[in-house]
Amino acid sequence: MLENTKIPSIMNAKDHIVTLIETEAVNSRLPYIKAARKVVNDPARRDLFLAAIGGHWKGKPPSDATLRRWRNPAKLALAGRFPNITAHEYKEALPYIPVKHRHREQNPVMRQACDQVWNKGVPRKTVAEQMGISLSTIYRWTKAPTKRKKLPDGYLDKARELLATGEHSIEIVAKLLRVPRSTLYRNLKRHFDAHSLTLQEAEVGAPC
Structure with a gap:
């Protein structure tokens, strides 16, 4: 249990709780702030929270401004560059990307990665299995664009x-x-x- 986990320093405790917040944001499809509130208000993580906030706790839940200060600056910067990031950077920035852009089948980064794999000659079914995306979506992404029928002159x-x-x-x-x-x-x-x-x-x- 986290209550019995030895926390060597405030900074380590804060890093640990931020990791929990990021995981919660991704797994529960929540914005960072909502995920942070859920984690810090969890009684099972009270000792970790107290270690992270140090001697500044006044008995009330931390404000949103405090929770925002805990965000990982490198990952936050990647999220600010979205969608102009790589598939690897997308995974790193995922907790800080707006929820509406996190769905794999609607994400331009995942589509770009799919195109790169499929253009190497990998079968669509294998691409779908490797990326965890439905086969129908892979077909839709890799389908040749439909040519518009030219209308008769006049x-x-x-x-x-x-x-x-x-x-x-x-x-x-x-x-x-x-x-x-x-x-x-x-x-x-x-x-x-x-x-x-x-x-x-x-x-x-x-x-x-």
């Missing part, structure tokens, strides 16, 4: 001409021109909005 003018006849709906025009209906609708709406018309008016042959 398709918007042709669409307006077809709609002006009043013989075709937007759905039919999209099929005739081989253009996604949503894309055609969005671009036509911009055009007709500029002319104070509605798409319904355009479909029945209203002049534009």
Whole structure:
């Protein structure tokens, strides 16, 4: 038990309790301050806390300002550089990185590390096992970017001409021109909005 642990100095006790705080922050997915409050208020760690705070304790929990002064400056500096850090530096800075950026599958550092491993020819399944990330995420990260289909030249003018006849709906025009209906609708709406018309008016042959 920590109560029976011999604490040789205040500095060693403080380093020990900061390590416990960092571990709690990572394991419980808590911000550093919340993890610190949880650790210092734990009765099982009271002797360690008293050794860390020395003769300055006045019987009340330490303030947030005091807990912040205990933070590891080197790791804090790494967290300040996030996301421009390496995967190793990310692990060191993890307790001080905002919780919303700690999830492995949402972290740019982990994605960068994944790309580096996969580009060496390591199979996706092995990459997933080594990094502790789901295989579906690895596939999503390493998937080749989708190329946008090039739209036919002058398709918007042709669409307006077809709609002006009043013989075709937007759905039919999209099929005739081989253009996604949503894309055609969005671009036509911009055009007709500029002319104070509605798409319904355009479909029945209203002049534009």
